[in-house]
Amino acid sequence: MEIKLEDINSKKVKPSRQALYNDGKLKECGKCHKLKIYAEFGLKSGGLRSICKHCKQINDAFDYYRNKFLIVMNLINKQQKGKCIKCSTNFTFLPILDFHHPKPELKQTTWRKNRRKNWKIILSLFEKEEVVILCKNCHSKENTKIFNEFKGVILKDNLFKFKAEAINEIVLEYVKKSKLKNIKNYKFRVIEWIKKRSVIEQLYNGKCIGCENVSVMKNLPALDFHHRSKH
Incomplete structure (x- = not known):
C-alpha cells in the first residue's frame, strides 16, 4: 500500500532526508519519499529501516551488478576483457556471466557468499582461486559432470530407434566401462538425461x-523447462 504525500493534506511535509515524516502509522521512505505503512519497511536493530523494501531491493540490485561488473572487467588483470573464456558473450549480457573455478581444489569461496563485500576483496579472493568468467551456457557444460562423462551415450545417434529395454542395456554397458562405483545410481542419472533429450x-x-540457438546436440544441460503460464 502506497500513499503519496499530497494525499495527506493535513500532514503534508516536504520530502527531506533530515526530517522524514513518521506519525506512528505511516512513514516516509528516505529514497522515494512516498508515505507507506510500517509493513513496507524492513527491520534493523533499533527499529525500521529508513528506506522502504522496494527501494532497498533496487539498491541491493544496483550494488550487486556494480560489484559484478567491476570484477568481470578486472579479473585476471583485465585479460578476459569482460567476456566468457569459451565464447564471445561479454559484459553487455552481465546477468548471464558466471564465475567458475576450473580448479575445484582451490575453491574456498563463492560469489553468492561474498557478493556484498567490497569488489576489490572479492577480486583478490577470485584471483587466488584462479576463477574465470563463463556465460551460463558454457558454465552449465563445465558443471554437468555426469552429462560430460556419458555424453557419448546420452547424445548417441539414432538412440531412440531402440526400445526402452534396449536403451537400458546400452546405458548399462557404458556405465560399466567407466569403472565408476555405484553403477545403479549412475545408470539412473544417465537415463534421466536421455529422458530430457527425448522430451x-x-x-x-x-x-x-x-533463441532457437541452443539445441540438444549443442548444449543439452543449458536447456530448462519453463512454465510460461501460472495456470
Missing part, C-alpha cells in the same frame, strides 16, 4: 523456443 526433441524440435 525436448519430441515437443520442442530439440531446441530452445526462445
Whole structure:
C-alpha cells in the first residue's frame, strides 16, 4: 500500500532526508519519499529501516551488478576483457556471466557468499582461486559432470530407434566401462538425461523456443523447462 504525500493534506511535509515524516502509522521512505505503512519497511536493530523494501531491493540490485561488473572487467588483470573464456558473450549480457573455478581444489569461496563485500576483496579472493568468467551456457557444460562423462551415450545417434529395454542395456554397458562405483545410481542419472533429450526433441524440435540457438546436440544441460503460464 502506497500513499503519496499530497494525499495527506493535513500532514503534508516536504520530502527531506533530515526530517522524514513518521506519525506512528505511516512513514516516509528516505529514497522515494512516498508515505507507506510500517509493513513496507524492513527491520534493523533499533527499529525500521529508513528506506522502504522496494527501494532497498533496487539498491541491493544496483550494488550487486556494480560489484559484478567491476570484477568481470578486472579479473585476471583485465585479460578476459569482460567476456566468457569459451565464447564471445561479454559484459553487455552481465546477468548471464558466471564465475567458475576450473580448479575445484582451490575453491574456498563463492560469489553468492561474498557478493556484498567490497569488489576489490572479492577480486583478490577470485584471483587466488584462479576463477574465470563463463556465460551460463558454457558454465552449465563445465558443471554437468555426469552429462560430460556419458555424453557419448546420452547424445548417441539414432538412440531412440531402440526400445526402452534396449536403451537400458546400452546405458548399462557404458556405465560399466567407466569403472565408476555405484553403477545403479549412475545408470539412473544417465537415463534421466536421455529422458530430457527425448522430451525436448519430441515437443520442442530439440531446441530452445526462445533463441532457437541452443539445441540438444549443442548444449543439452543449458536447456530448462519453463512454465510460461501460472495456470
